[in-house]
Amino acid sequence: MAFPLLLLITSFLTLFIAYKLFQRLRFKLPPGPRPLPIVGNLYDLKPVLVRCFTEWSQTYGPIFSVYFGSHLSVVVNSPELAKEVLKDKDQLLANRNRTRQIAKFSKNGMDLIWSDYGPHYVKVRKLCTLELFSMKRIDALRPIREDEVTAMVESIFKDCVKTENVGKPLVLREYLGMMAFLHITRLSFGKRFMNSDGIIDEQGEELKGILNGAIKLGSKKSFAEFLPWLRFLFKAENDALAEHDYRADTFTKKIMQEHTLARKKTGNTKAHFVDALLTLQKEYDLSEDTIIGLLWDMISAGMDTTTITVEWALAEMVRNPRVQQKIQDELDRVIGTDRVMTEADIPNLPYLQCVVKECFRMHPPTPLMLPHKGNTNVKIGGYDIPKGATVSVNAWAIARDPKLWKDPLAFRPERFQEEDIDMKGTDYRLLPFGSGRRICPGAQLAINLVSSMLGHMVHHFTLTPPPGIKPEDMDMMEQPGTVTYMRTPVQAVLTPRLSGDLFKRVAVESV
Numbered sequence: 001m002a003f004p005l006l007l008l009i010t011s012f013l014t015l016f017i018a019y020k021l022f023q024r025l026r027f028k029l030p031p032g033p034r035p036l037p038i039v040g041n042l043y044d045l046k047p048v049l050v051r052c053f054t055e056w057s058q059t060y061g062p063i064f065s066v067y068f069g070s071h072l073s074v075v076v077n078s079p080e081l082a083k084e085v086l087k088d089k090d091q092l093l094a095n096r097n098r099t100r101q102i103a104k105f106s107k108n109g110m111d112l113i114w115s116d117y118g119p120h121y122v123k124v125r126k127l128c129t130l131e132l133f134s135m136k137r138i139d140a141l142r143p144i145r146e147d148e149v150t151a152m153v154e155s156i157f158k159d160c161v162k163t164e165n166v167g168k169p170l171v172l173r174e175y176l177g178m179m180a181f182l183h184i185t186r187l188s189f190g191k192r193f194m195n196s197d198g199i200i201d202e203q204g205e206e207l208k209g210i211l212n213g214a215i216k217l218g219s220k221k222s223f224a225e226f227l228p229w230l231r232f233l234f235k236a237e238n239d240a241l242a243e244h245d246y247r248a249d250t251f252t253k254k255i256m257q258e259h260t261l262a263r264k265k266t267g268n269t270k271a272h273f274v275d276a277l278l279t280l281q282k283e284y285d286l287s288e289d290t291i292i293g294l295l296w297d298m299i300s301a302g303m304d305t306t307t308i309t310v311e312w313a314l315a316e317m318v319r320n321p322r323v324q325q326k327i328q329d330e331l332d333r334v335i336g337t338d339r340v341m342t343e344a345d346i347p348n349l350p351y352l353q354c355v356v357k358e359c360f361r362m363h364p365p366t367p368l369m370l371p372h373k374g375n376t377n378v379k380i381g382g383y384d385i386p387k388g389a390t391v392s393v394n395a396w397a398i399a400r401d402p403k404l405w406k407d408p409l410a411f412r413p414e415r416f417q418e419e420d421i422d423m424k425g426t427d428y429r430l431l432p433f434g435s436g437r438r439i440c441p442g443a444q445l446a447i448n449l450v451s452s453m454l455g456h457m458v459h460h461f462t463l464t465p466p467p468g469i470k471p472e473d474m475d476m477m478e479q480p481g482t483v484t485y486m487r488t489p490v491q492a493v494l495t496p497r498l499s500g501d502l503f504k505r506v507a508v509e510s511v
């Protein structure tokens with residue numbers, strides 16, 4: 001028994017090494033750290049991948065190779081190469097790499113985010129552009145955003161004026177995270193899972209359970225991912241994935257049934273995504289799996305990203321009282337102190353808009369964007385990228401490159417007053433949402449929401465560091481992960497600056 005197994009493993013290894021040698025000789029691959037057999041560069045990676053890759057780009061140049069196990073990934077770190085990947089050769093590099101977990105949840109790419117480029121992708125992308133993220137729908141969904149932002153402000157206010165909390169710092173991530181959860185689940189699933197007393201209902205608890213389950217599964221570093229030929233050994237993992245998938249599907253189907261019944265009863269179609277997708281199902285020929293996939297895409301792409309951006313933004317407010325004061329002056333001048341901000345005010349708040357851009361420059365929540373995958377052999381920067389390799393754009397490194405930005409590590413929103421730089425995919429120096437055919441379809445919605453959250457927070461409160469902490473001592477490092485939360489959740493002492501009756505939630509019914 002032992003001998004055939006040994007023979008099998010040796011044959012695999014020989015084949016693997018021969019294949020890698022063949023690849024090396026056949027292709028002129030970008031330089032990079034030396035990979036070891038089987039594990040590739042896994043042994044060499046530092047936990048915060050984006051910082052590790054930025055360091056490597058100093059050694060190996062603006063394009064380098066890195067092996068995750070046996071899988072080749074190429075990282076580009078300059079605007080010229082980003083343009084080559086996202087514009088010039090966009091269509092050749094518009095596929096996605098699906099891990100086992102992702103392949104399971106996306107039904108092998110039946111959604112949008114994880115779909116390969118092809119007829120299915122083109123169809124659902126068109127649906128997103130023309131229907132889900134049209135200006136008309138983003139506007140129709142505005143009451144939900146304003147309801148949730150004001151609910152967040154109200155709950156922070158209630159906590160910070162409690163006698164035992166006065167002068168004490170609050171951990172802001174909890175409020176931002178709850179706001180992002182309530183907003184994105186209302187947008188996708190068409191209902192608020194928390195009542196006005198702050199109690200999450202049974203369905204909301206199930207939803208949170210599903211989300212926590214996904215985080216738990218996603219955080220497990222599985223060797224099965226990188227060693228495909230050993231996957232049969234990971235049965236327990238496969239079972240856990242199947243169970244999670246079933247739970248999420250059951251939950252979503254129930255929500256879809258509820259909305260179908262409600263539409264039949266009232267004859268009304270709401271603006272939220274479940275109703276939109278169910279009413280467009282025939283026109284766009286959408287399978288049930290695609291509808292479910294799209295709904296979960298929105299949750300996974302639109303929840304953490306918002307929380308993360310606003311948390312970094314608030315940390316920058318605490319660290320930069322000058323900037324905070326300047327936004328407050330603008331808010332007081334444009335809005336005054338007798339009413340709260342609305343999204344309609346944003347066009348009249350140019351400095352706030354520059355601050356939001358500066359936050360996206362310094363702290364893009366998906367700093368390596370989402371990896372693209374080649375559907376054919378392609379040349380980038382004069383190097384060969386073999387079919388199936390993934391390509392990541394290091395938007396974080398580009399946005400901090402001293403060759404491109406004056407004083408790049410300084411938080412200085414004025415840079416965007418001096419030069420009007422677009423952040424929605426036309427200027428390759430600033431790519432928080434990517435660019436080209438896979439650019440984030442939720443970019444405008446996200447910008448509105450982030451601007452509104454930051455504007456409200458700074459209009460309603462003055463934020464100062466916790467007692468005894470100097471702004472320059474705050475931990476501004478990232479936590480490891482695909483999305484980059486702050487390593488240490490930001491804490492701030494909040495002093496209300498408007499009259500008490502303006503800290504009330506502006507509630508709306510289902511939209």
Ligand code: HEM
Pocket residue numbers: 112113114125297298299301302303305306309364365366369370371372431432433434435437438439440441442443445446450
């Ligand atoms: C701060 C907020 C956000 C940031 C920084 C962000 C950034 C990104 C980035 C970098 C990508 C990958 C682009 C690429 O592959 O080239 C992406 C894709 C995507 N985002 Fe966002 N996003 C944000 C918010 C949202 C929101 C609120 C939604 C939806 C409600 C959303 C939905 C999506 C979807 C569906 C994709 C996949 C697009 C595709 O593969 O074609 N995002 N986002």
